[in-house]
Amino acid sequence: MSQxxxxxxGIVGTGVIGASWAAYYLSRxxxxxATDPAPGAEENLRNLTRSFWEPLGRxxxxxxxxxxxxxxxADLGKALAGVEFVQENGPERLDIKRQLLADVSAAIGDDAIIATSSSGILISDIQDAAKNPGRVVLGHPFNPPHLIPLVEVVGGKLTTAETIEQTLAFYTAIGKKPIHIKREIKGHIANRLQAALWREAFYLVDQGVxxxxDIDTAIAHGPGLRWALLGPFxxxxxxxxxxxxxxxxxxLGPPIESWWRDLGDLSFTPAVRAEAVSGIEEELKARSLDAMTRARDDVLIQLLSLKSATPTLP
Ligand SMILES: NC(=O)c1ccc[n+]([C@@H]2O[C@H](COP(=O)([O-])OP(=O)(O)OC[C@H]3O[C@@H](n4cnc5c(N)ncnc54)[C@H](O)[C@@H]3O)[C@@H](O)[C@H]2O)c1
Structure with missing residues (x-):
């Protein structure tokens, strides 16, 4: 196995995320x-990977x-024979992830890496279920992984430094943009950043501001345009x-600090939910959801192509 x-x-779980990862690895x-016990999983996976092939070809x-x-x-042990790197995408449940790590690690060599796509489960809470916990790491993608370059990598208490280094190097080598999270934290990094913005967005709607x-416009036609090119710092x-x-x-530090102290905090009460749902229905009166979704994906692919052709951008 090279470094x-x-x-x-190996792809374990071929739902939304697993199928997208599978297409990406094939394209590289x-x-x-792949393995997944659900009835019809293979056909579904083959249909999805076929549908992702055209955008990947671009x-x-x-x-x-x-x-x-x-x-x-469908037999996990047979599927994973000879696999050197496993991307695990099973259901987001602690008990299932632990069982999967036990099963996956029993099926692969001691040196193989298991990277889990988990959105919220800490590696330290599951890795001891594996035969070789030092080789278990987080490889959290952003949906859809066949297009979005970011992968968040973090080890648990038992993950070796070598596993983290190899995982970061591997994702980089295949064209991903991995970041190393130095310490495990709920929600990882990018979802926490999104959650901070969502909290204020829902708060502003709830306060009738x-x-x-208009909040969607404020981001999509304002700072969001630059955020796709450079990060907040x-x-x-x-x-x-x-x-x-x-x-x-x-x-601007003092005013920014005063805005921080003024930012909202709220929960998804029935009223907050209803305001968001009716706001979206209102927004969609002007356009077709299908056409908008297709246009978003098309422009996203053009943007990704432009970014990858512009080495002066990070
Ligand atoms: N959906 C997202 O936006 C997103 C983004 C990043 C990470 N993730 C993470 O990716 C993982 C998968 O999420 P998803 O959205 O693809 O879910 P999903 O429900 O679409 O897919 C889960 C798949 O796991 C399969 N499965 C169930 N038991 C299994 C077993 N024993 N062995 C193998 N496969 C099994 C199911 O049949 C299903 O196909 C989760 O850990 C989730 O947190 C999801």
């Missing part, structure tokens, strides 16, 4: 062996990449002219 590149990838030229397929290199076996539609640095982020903090 950064494995030849055969790997043999992919980024260029790796040499030798082929949908024919996908194999499927603006409509759902670098954008702030660029806002500061020659003095950069240090100047912004000196200059």
């Amino acid at each position: 950064n590149k494995f030849s055969k990838i 030229g790997f043999d992919v062996s 980024f260029g397929l790796a040499k030798g990449a082929s949908l024919d290199r996908l194999t499927f076996d 603006a409509s759902v539609s 670098m954008n702030l640095h660029l806002s500061g002219g020659a003095g950069g982020i240090g100047h912004v903090i000196d200059h």
